[in-house]
Amino acid sequence: MKNIEFRTATSAQGGLVVMGGVPGVAAGSRVQLRDHAGRLRSGLVIRTADDAVLVEVFEGTDELDLERTWVRFLDEPFKLPLSRDILGRVFNGAGLPRDGRPPIISADRRDVNGEPLNPAARAYPREFIQTGISAIDGMNSLTRGQKLPIFSGGGLPHNRVAAQIVRQAKLLGEEAAEFVIVFAAFGASHADARFFQESFEESGVLNKVVMFLNLADEPVIERLLTPRAALTAAEYLAFDLDYHVLVVMTDMTAYAEALREVAVLRGDVPARKGYPGYLYSDLAELYERAGRIKNRRGSITMIPVLSMPSDDITHPIPDLTGYITEGQIVLGRELANQGVYPPVTVLPSLSRLMKDGVGKNFTREDHPHVASQLFASYAKALEVRGLAAIIGAEELSDADRRTLEFADAFERRFIGQGEDEDRSIHETLSLAWDLLSMLPPETLIRVSEDELAKYHKGTA
Amino acid sequence: MGKILEINGPLVKLELPQTVIGEQVRVGRMGLVGEVIGRDGDTALAQLYEDTAGLRPGEVAEGLGWPLSVELGPGLLGAIFDGVQRPLQAVWEQSGDRIARGVAVPSLPRNKAWHFVPDAALHAGSTLAGGTVLGTVQETESILHRILTPPQIHGELLELAPEGDYTLEETIGRAKLADGRIEKLQLFHRWPVRTARPFKQRDHAVAPLITGQRILDTFYPLLKGGKAAIPGPFGAGKTMLQQQIARWCNAEIVIYVGCGERGNELTDVLEFMPELTDPHTGRPLMERTLLVANTSNMPVVAREASIYVGITLAEYFRDQGYDVVMVADSTSRWAEALREVAGRLGQMPVEEGYPAYLGSRLAAFYERAGRVETFAGDHGSVTLIGAVSPPGGDFSEPVTSHTKEIIQTFWALSKELADARHYPAVDWLESFSGYVSSAAKWWAQEVDPNWENARAEALDLLAASEELQRIVNLVGVEALSSEQRWTLEAAGLIKEGLLQQAATDEVDSFASPEKQYALLAALLEIYRQGMKLVKLGAPARRLIQMPLLAQARRWKSQHNSEDLAALKAKIAAIPNAFEPLFEEYAVTPSTLREATP
Known part of the structure; x- marks a missing residue:
């Protein structure tokens, strides 16, 4: 069947082509279309019956006609050729080179959809990854094999934060050389793509990066394939070649919008805000490819970046993402406007796996308690700040004034740091104790009395 | 033998005359399994539990003759099953890290022998009814597995095997039914998951389920045999709270259904539970725990089934006289799976795309909870705790609001409390419990009258x-x-x-x-x-x-x-x-x- 070209298109609109009278086409099979100008397009079979086969065309149906469109069914799913040579290369969303170098030739070609990992085969993420950013390491720690998205908004420096994490991420004390990066951008602007490329170049990691780019002016349907191709490469690097892979995907909002666009064309029933009901499952198919596997050395740690439409965390995209991922790092406009970088809004930020990756055998014994205390004290301080805004700072008690000073110092010194400042976890923790020492010890009930005696500078 | 006519995502149109709705089908060369959900003339519509990529029109399809059923017998405890009761540990050993399609592994191990002790009161000629205890197997040190007569069997016991080691395949007895047919008895039997298992009668729930969590036990108690919901936006600590309940509650059996949730959560339970001891018996917690996992990246149709698989397993242990807690995380994902299939069937959506029968399906599911008197005369209970994941934390959305009308105990999680790291983030103003006066009797008697x-x-x-x-x-x-x-x-x-x-x-x-x-x-x-x-x-x-x-x-x-x-x-x-x-x-x-x- 692979070698036969059919010219039986019966309808074409909005990226979908219906082929009549092609029996026995496999669901999910890849399709090659040749249009009247001889240009090749690719597509996927999304519904198949003997009398009608529905094909989704990645490059869209513009300038297609029914009479001069030839279609070949390739009889296999979308596959990505894989070899060690993918490191240092740049591909498009469909896995073809876009760096002017020859395509990857390999007998090892894998279905980009992957197969679900057996939960019994997973190993639980435990090792602490130091990002050098205090707001993350100290309070929302990343562990190897975790998926921790950055929730951001238009105009916020999420790309700079993601690039800083990529530059600085390391495991405490070992295996720095085995770290590689898979970077996928979909719907990204040319400027963003260049920013990352230059950032990788400057830090000298370019030969350890695989990039998959689908830019804002490129086919929308290809956007659905881009993260899948990237994750297939990541799985190969992690579980075949034993690398620790850090996957950065940006921007998930563009991905979900592409999904919505295609769903509307297919006529799927919309759920919230026009997004299809399967948005959750679809996002999960991507996010759940992060992790570790028993008896395998490599791992996939994932940092998806998404911009929240109108900074709304309850929008379906951040909302469903938050249910699947293991926490989120939320960037906030208020801090950014005050010039705090990275503007991590710590209260809605969370790392679900932190509890198992920090503390005694991983970072330092007091780490979980310090983190919990910082959260509690800062939450309290924000209440006082809200009050001060109403009744005026003069009316506050001395204790409240100290709390306010703590909040300011916490934002400027702990959350705020340089874009090239790489803080060790010990620096982060001792900074935390400097700040907590601004508060009276009896108000610090999340840390133990022993820890207070040891680290609180007011009790020494 | 039928054949495939059309493939549309997980839905497959088959030429399969005379099939019954609900019947299991095996489809295509890969042998993918699914169930029939509709008939139209000689064609049948089936939803498959596995990904349909690669399937072609024209390939074979066959009806298997039974509805989606689970195997009930020794070997359940400590295991992890997928949404259609495939044993994931065994599947891993057989097909590797990724779940290959079409793998057929029996749910319960066939080669393992169990030490069966027949019930002393039974002898040839005894009357057998569904639910009669034939004997026992000490499955784990803390749990004695009672071997039950399958519910549909009523008749006379012809013979029962003596004490000894038997595998599941071996016959341990024979019964003569009222109509003269002879049925063999084994250590296990099958039961269709969408049918509630029968019992003698419903009982009042009397004792509170002690979870060791102060905000729950002291303020918003749940009874053994009760129904509870934990709604909460993401990051509010829903999973953590459920795991705490699974860890510490004073039920004898805990069934944790991960329905459309993260794979790592199941891994956490699998790695963590064996290290913990049951505060009530001092035995490893895994001995009383059973997991059903359809993680969010596993096929969506099996997600819909996983909840029913879980509750059927719970009812089976209830029928042995145990207090069972089933935690379903999350019923929202189950509802979404329902919505997805309904959408593909072209059914008219009502609220937020959900089909009109969402409320009645939810209610029927929660009704399978309860404390009952079993046919053997014991008392057992199924306590149902369903997590709800309201989009955007909005409790007025369809799944939360329907659930709220059905359950008695509502543990509302709050984003504000979680953001301030007040855990468990159970909101003391939004939550409620309809069991306070019943629980008060127990507390007055056991702890303090005040x-x-x-x-x-x-x-x-x-x-x-x-x-x-x-x-x-x-x-x-x-x-x-x-x-x-x-x-x-x-x-x-x-x-x-x-x-x-x-x-x-x-x-x-x-x-x-x-x-x-x-x-x-x-x-x-x-x-x-x-x-x-x-x-x-x-x-x-x-x-x-x-x-x-x-x-x-x-x-x-x-x-x-x-x-x-x-x-x-x-x-x-x-x-x-x-x-x-x-x-x-x-x-x-x-x-x-x-x-x-």
Whole structure:
């Protein structure tokens, strides 16, 4: 069947082509279309019956006609050729080179959809990854094999934060050389793509990066394939070649919008805000490819970046993402406007796996308690700040004034740091104790009395 | 033998005459399994539990002759199954890290022999009815597996095997049915998951389910055999709370259904549970636990089935006379799976794309909870705890609002509390329990007769403080009277010293009912003592500076449930801490200092 070209298109609109009278086409099979100008397009079979086969065309149906469109069914799913040579290369969303170098030739070609990992085969993420950013390491720690998205908004420096994490991420004390990066951008602007490329170049990691780019002016349907191709490469690097892979995907909002666009064309029933009901499952198919596997050395740690439409965390995209991922790092406009970088809004930020990756055998014994205390004290301080805004700072008690000073110092010194400042976890923790020492010890009930005696500078 | 006509995502149109709706089908060369959900003339519509990529029109399809069923017998405990009861551990050994399609592995191990002890009262000629206990197998050290007669069998026992080791395939007995047919009996039987297992009659739920979590047990109790929901936006600690319940609750069997949730959560349970011991029996927790996992990246149709697989397993252990807790995380994903299939079938959506039958399906599912008298004359219960994941944390969305009408205990999680790292983030104003008066009887009998009053007093205090907090937010704390400031402080003490509970803290993670009540009574005692002083004219400022308040906030993590004597000594000493102030402000300290009852 692979070698036969059919010219039986019966309808074409909005990226979908219906082929009549092609029996026995496999669901999910890849399709090659040749249009009247001889240009090749690719597509996927999304519904198949003997009398009608529905094909989704990645490059869209513009300038297609029914009479001069030839279609070949390739009889296999979308596959990505894989070899060690993918490191240092740049591909498009469909896995073809876009760096002017020859395509990857390999007998090892894998279905980009992957197969679900057996939960019994997973190993639980435990090792602490130091990002050098205090707001993350100290309070929302990343562990190897975790998926921790950055929730951001238009105009916020999420790309700079993601690039800083990529530059600085390391495991405490070992295996720095085995770290590689898979970077996928979909719907990204040319400027963003260049920013990352230059950032990788400057830090000298370019030969350890695989990039998959689908830019804002490129086919929308290809956007659905881009993260899948990237994750297939990541799985190969992690579980075949034993690398620790850090996957950065940006921007998930563009991905979900592409999904919505295609769903509307297919006529799927919309759920919230026009997004299809399967948005959750679809996002999960991507996010759940992060992790570790028993008896395998490599791992996939994932940092998806998404911009929240109108900074709304309850929008379906951040909302469903938050249910699947293991926490989120939320960037906030208020801090950014005050010039705090990275503007991590710590209260809605969370790392679900932190509890198992920090503390005694991983970072330092007091780490979980310090983190919990910082959260509690800062939450309290924000209440006082809200009050001060109403009744005026003069009316506050001395204790409240100290709390306010703590909040300011916490934002400027702990959350705020340089874009090239790489803080060790010990620096982060001792900074935390400097700040907590601004508060009276009896108000610090999340840390133990022993820890207070040891680290609180007011009790020494 | 039929054939495939059309493939559309997980839905497949088949030419399969005479099939019955609900029948299992095996489809295509890969042998993918699914179930028939509709008939139209000679064509049938089936939904497949596995990804359909690669399937072609024209390939074969066959009906298997039975509905989706589970295998019930020894070998269930400690295992992890997928949404259609495939044993994931065995699948891993057979097909590797990724779940290959079309793998057929029996749910229960066939080669393992179990030591069967026949029931002494049974002999040839005994009358058998569905649910009669044929004998027992000591499956784990803490759980005695009672081998039940399948519910549909009624007749006469012809023979029963003597004590000995038998595999599941071996016959352990034969029964003659009323119509003369002879059925063989094995250590296991099958039961269709969408049909509730029968029992003799429903019973009143009487005893509370003790979870060791203070906000749940003390404030919003759930009974064994009850129905509860945990709704919460993401990041509010839903999973953590459910895991705490699975870990510490005093049920005999815990079934955890991960329905459309993260794979790592199941891994966490699998890795963590074996290291923990059951606080009630001292045995490893995994011995009483069973997992059903359809993680969010596994096929969506099996997600819909996974909830029914879980509840059927729960009913089976209930029928053996056990108290079972089933935690379903999350029913929203189940509802979404329903919505997805309904959408593909072109059914008319009502709210947010959900089909019109969402409410009735949810209600029917929760009705499978309850405490019953089994056919064998025992009492067993299924307690159902369903997590709900409302989009955007909006409790007015269809799944949450339908669920709220069905359940009796509602543990509402709050994003605000979670953001302030107040865990468990159960909102004390939004939550409710319809079981308080039943639970009160138990607490009065087992712990303290004053439980119901103390609980009400603490809740009043919390509600009052919420009002006061609103005033403070407008005009500042200075505008409050001393009495009001003390109320606010005491409510803070209850929140931090009682409601907050650290799951990761070894001591604090579990609190026995006695400890829960001791802490509650102690904090209320502080409140009352202080209130008396305020009424005598002491300024609240003085009271708030007392070191006792900071100390009392730490008691929960300083004394574990086995060692309450030291805690009680501290509690008895509460009046002493107030003594200097009483001497300062009271005219006749000796009469006023008496501890309040």
